Amino acid sequence: MPAIEVSNLRKRYGKGVLAVDGVSFGIDDGEIFGLLGPNGAGKTTIIKVMTTLLTATEGRVTIFGNERPRNDYEIRNLIGYVPQDVSSDAALTGYENLLISAKLYGRGGKDARRVSEDVLRQLSLWDAKDRVAKTYSGGMIRKLEIGQAMVHDPKILFLDEPTIGLDPVARKQVWAFIRELKERTKMTVIITTHYMEEADHLCDRIAIMSIGKIATIGTPAELKASVSQGAIILGVKGTPPLIPNSRQENGSLVIPATNPARELPGYIDLLRANGCEILSANIRETTLEDAFVKYAGTRIEEMDQWSSVRKMRRVARRMA
């Protein structure tokens, strides 16, 4: 059974904007699925609909066969959700945060204490368990939040921008933690992000969103292959032989290539055999960003709105 099926989902806020405009996709049990898109593309809205926080204007959403909104109660028992904004209670200790979450998911007093302690050990937060969460670093808070979302062993974990506002070191730690968690529990993970590197690094499959619609879905490799912006850039002295699709750019020879690193030696040999001298050699790999630009139709920075920038900085400040 697929973990999630979404068909023709539409969500309109009040009488205003259509945030999600007819989206359909399925997510298999056990995969890490990424929703990638610029701010305002509708990623968070889709997550909120799947996690029972919002009701769809139109369309059908099922989680392991449970239909929204009829089976919301069953769905809530199956999912864990870590919102984009800091959701741990800053005034409570790490242990207390976990304890309250465990109780909210129906665990009794003794059981709740045991689960909280287990999770603290798994998160390597045991030494900090009696410190209030506001003294935690950004990475520690994210781990605590993920732990809180997992006290009931959910089958699906939703992470909305899991590394927003984190420094590069903390970001790598959170990535490693998510992957380790996924290996151990075999659960399905759904991530929204607007960091290309994050999506490339973590996700089995990615849906690229653009203004309320899904532009394309595929594995990171498939998406990159579908754009193929890779190239070999050579500084050459002498007259090169005719190479199909090659061009001169700023005094360099540019040769499009699907796999530039592997094709480079062949071209060097060819040029040398034709009496050319190689002055410099560079390669340009296709990145997920190239795929993003093609499908979302814009570079991510250009889409940033003032409100979302402010929000992101606020999160960053609170987590610092």
Next chain:
Amino acid sequence: MMNIKNEVRNVLTIIELEARRLRHDYTDIAVRAIQPIVWLLVFGTVFSKNRVIDTGGYSYLSFVAPGILAQAVLFVAIFFGIMLVWDRDSGNLAKLLVAPASRFSLVIGKCFSASVRAIAQAVVVISLILMLSLFVTDISLSNNPVYILLTLPVVVLIAAVAASISILFATIFRTRERVMGFGQLLTLPLFFTSSALYPIEIMPWYLQWMAKVNPLTYGVDLLRGLMLTGDLSNALLDVGVLLGFLAVMSLACTALFRRMME
């Protein structure tokens, strides 16, 4: 499917959350204890000395003490909706809403979370009033410890009712500034049209009418009966009105609660 036992546990867990928050930071309670004492010692003393208001056989200071307690409780709870908006703006509320708990138990849990703060506040204020009554001859309150202890469940009820009003504002207005504004707008009318500062009988007829639909009047009546007069003949009516008001408000909050996430 959901069941009663789970829902009761959810309510208790949300109350526990507030109690733990309070345990880590209670400066708020200490600072807020100053205002009721100012009311009592400055406002109360002036009115008492001049015998402006006919308060039956009791000194004005004794008459107003339960009213001041009610006010302290009202002020703690009437801005509780702002905390809910704050919880929404951080991810705290989302975390509660994805848990398998009904919206109704969330609302009830949040109403009685205000009661947790109110009880802490009331214990401080009552202690201060009792201490003052040892030194100030104009304050003489009930010396029945059972009655004094019984004020605490009344405080719980008044706080929950005030919080339910505030939460309703939060679900309707949804921003901190507006909930704050409407809280301010409502606090003084609620306070002044209740029997906190003067007996209902001396008000003009239209204010008497407002006092009768003001839930705080019934709370003050209970507190005054317990702390001062010992007259509890209206207790059932008072408790009934407060509970009824809480039920209606919390159902309205439940119906509107999903607006918080839109």
